[in-house]
Amino acid sequence: MQSYETMSKEELQQEFEQVKAIYKEYQGKGLKLDMSRGKPSTEQLDLGLEMLDIINSKSDMKAENGIDTRNYGVLDGIPDAKKLMAEVMEVTPDEVMIFGNSSLNTMFDMVARSMIFGVCGDTPWCKLDKVKWLCPVPGYDRHFAVTEHFGIEMINIPMSEDGPDMDMVEKLVSSDPAIKGIWCVPKYSNPQGVVYSDETVRRMANLKPAASDFRIYWDNAYIVHHLYTAEEGKLLNIIEECKKAGNPDMVYEFASTSKISLAGSGIAAIASSEKNLADMKKTITIQTIGYDKVNMLRHARYFKNAQGVLDHMKKHADILRPRFELVLETLDRELKGRGVGTWINPKGGYFVTYQTLEGCATEVIRLAKEAGVVMTGAGAPFPYHKDPQDSVIRIAPSYPSLEELKDAAEIFAVCVRYASLEKMLQD
C-alpha cells in the first residue's frame, strides 16, 4: 500500500475525494455502533450463568473454617475466597484480602485512607501542601479520575512496549518526596495491551523512593485475561520482586473477577505485605463488618482454583479473540503502510490502541461519531483528559457483535484516512 507520505499534493487530493466518498456512503447507512465501552458482551456474561446455581437453598453455607457465610463478620474474606484469589495472584492467602464487587472501589478507598489517615503512620496526605502521582500514558481513565478527584497532581510517564519509561520513573520517585504513587496496569495494559517486561518489573520493585509512603498501585486488572496463551501474558510477580528488593511494603496489587465472572457482581482482592494489610485493616474494621461472603463462597465453589479460572477464561477468549482479530485485520488491511498511524497487537486485555498522526485523534473521533460510531472520547486515556499530541484512540471491541464490529472497524479506518488526509492537505 502506498504511504500517504510519499504522495504528491495532487495524489493526496485525489485520495481524499475517494475517502470522502466512502465515508459519505457509510454515513448514509445511518448506523448506530459503539466501540467505546470496555464491557463484556452478553455472550460473555452468559458464560458465568451457572455460577448463579452454585449457591442455592440446599447449599452448605459454611466456609472452609466453619463460619456461616450468611451472617456478619470476617473482615478480610472467607478462607475459600482468599485461597482462590491468592492462587490467581500467585501469592499466599495471608497476603490477600477480599472485598466487595469493585476493585476500583478498593483503589479509591486506598487513596482516601491515605489522604485522611496516612500510610503506615506517615502524615495524612490531606495535611501536605502537595501530593503528586505518576501516570503512565496512555492509561486507564478511571485511575486518573481518582487521583484528579483527590486533587493530586498527575505527571505523565510515556509508555513503550516494555511498560512505563523507567528512567523517568526512577529519577522522579527517588528525588521528589511529594510523589506518593504510580498507577500501573502491568499486564495487557489499558489501553495499549502492553505487558511490562521483566526488566521493567524489576526496576519498579527496586525503586528507592524519596517518600517512605510511596506505593505502587499495581492494578492487575487483566491478570488472566489472555486472548491466546498465558505464556504471552507472562509477568514477573511484583510482590515477590518487591520482597527480593527489600521493598516488601512498596506495592499494593489489585485484582477482581469482574471480567471473569460477572462484571457488576464479582469479588475484588488486594495482595500486599502483612504490614500494609494490617495498616489498611485498622480503618476497614471501622468502615464495615465485612464484605459479601455469600458471593465469595459462590466464586470459590464455582471456580474451585486458579486452573478453574484459567479454563473459564479460555471461553472468554474464544468470544473475544475473533473480535480483536477482526479489528486488527481491518487496521492491517486498511491502514498498514499508509503512514497514518501505529498500533500494537495486544495478546490480552480489553482494548486496541490506535495512535494517529499528531493532532488527528479528536477529528477521527468526531468523524466516526458523525458516521454513527461512538469511540471513547479523545484524551480519555490521559490525566486531565489532555492528550498532548491528540493522537491516542482507545478501541473497545468486546461489547459489539461481530457484525457490528465489522462495520465499526471499517468506518474507523476510513475516518483515520479522512482525518490524516485533511491534516496533510492543510500542512
Add this chain to the structure above:
Amino acid sequence: MQSYETMSKEELQQEFEQVKAIYKEYQGKGLKLDMSRGKPSTEQLDLGLEMLDIINSKSDMKAENGIDTRNYGVLDGIPDAKKLMAEVMEVTPDEVMIFGNSSLNTMFDMVARSMIFGVCGDTPWCKLDKVKWLCPVPGYDRHFAVTEHFGIEMINIPMSEDGPDMDMVEKLVSSDPAIKGIWCVPKYSNPQGVVYSDETVRRMANLKPAASDFRIYWDNAYIVHHLYTAEEGKLLNIIEECKKAGNPDMVYEFASTSKISLAGSGIAAIASSEKNLADMKKTITIQTIGYDKVNMLRHARYFKNAQGVLDHMKKHADILRPRFELVLETLDRELKGRGVGTWINPKGGYFVTYQTLEGCATEVIRLAKEAGVVMTGAGAPFPYHKDPQDSVIRIAPSYPSLEELKDAAEIFAVCVRYASLEKMLQD
C-alpha cells in the same frame, strides 16, 4: 420482692451469702454462653434461604428498565431495588440510592467524603480545626467508632424514652458551628429499643444549625424490625418532616436489609434530598462503576414490595420474640422491685438494655464472664467506651438458642444481684 434498699446491713449480708452460693453453683456448671452479639440466629438466616434460588441460570437478568444486571453500570441502583427500598423507607424512588452489603460502610463513606471533599460545597472537614458530633447515649458502638476514628470530638446526649434530650440538642446545634452531625437510631434504638416520639422527630427536623453542613445521620437500622406490630414502632418520617420544616437537606436516612435477608449479603440504601444525592454522586461516580446489581435484583424479586418485607419480618419476629420475652421475664422475676436497676421493654430491634446501680456494670460483666456468659463490654455503647456512670449493659438475645438464653439470663440476673450487694455492703 423486697428491695435491697430497705434491707438492713445484716439482711444484705445474708442475701449476699445466698446469691454467692447460687453464683457459685452456676459457675460450677462450666457453661459457655454468649449474649454479646447483635447477630441473627441460624434459624433466622434460614428464613432467607429461598432467596438464593430466586436468581439462577434460568432467570431473566434484566432490571425493569431493561439493563442487564450482570454487566457494569448504574451508579445509583436498579429501579427494582430503588422501588423496594423507597417503599420500605416511605420515600420516593428518586430519593433513594442503593449500595453494597453494608449500611455502616455507607455511613463511614459519608463521613469520609465530608472530611475530604466537604458537604455540598462547604469546607472539607479535614481543613477545620475542630469537628464535633452529637452522640445520644447509650448508642451504637460502631457509630461512635466511626466518628472517633476520624478524630471527631463526640458529645454525649442523654436518651430518654422519647429519644435524645432535644433541649440539649437544639442548644448545641444552634450555637456551635463545629457540630456537623448527630447519630440517631430512631426506631428501636440500639441498645435501648426506644422509638423516638413524634415531638422528638419534629424538633429534630426543625433544628436551626449554626453549621450549614450539619447533617442528621438517621440510621433506621430497625425500620421493620418489629417484635409485635408495626404500630408500636410507628415513627414520623424524617424526610417528610425535614421538608416541611424547610430543612430538606439536613438529613441522610440509612437502611439495609442486613437483618431482613442475610446479615452479610444484604443491600444498603440511603434516602436524602436531590441536592444531597447529587453531591454524594459527584464522588461515588469516581469511587465505583456501580454496586452489585445481581444482589439488588435478588432482593427485589424475592421481597416484591414493602408488604413482602413486612410479611418476612413477621417470621423473624416469631423467632426473636420468645428470646426477648424470656430475657424480660427473667429480669422481671429475678430483679423487679429489688432496687438494683432498670430496663425498658423494647418492642423491636435487637437489644435489651439493663441499667445497673451506678458503678456496677463492669463488675456485672466481669462476674458473668467468670460464670461463662459473655456480655458486650462495659462502656461499649458510649463514645470512647466511657460510660460515665458505669451502669449500662447491652443484652443481645438474638443469637443464642432459647435453652442457652435461659441459663444466660438467669446467670446475668444473679450477677446483677451479686454486684449490687457488693456495692451496697461497701458503701
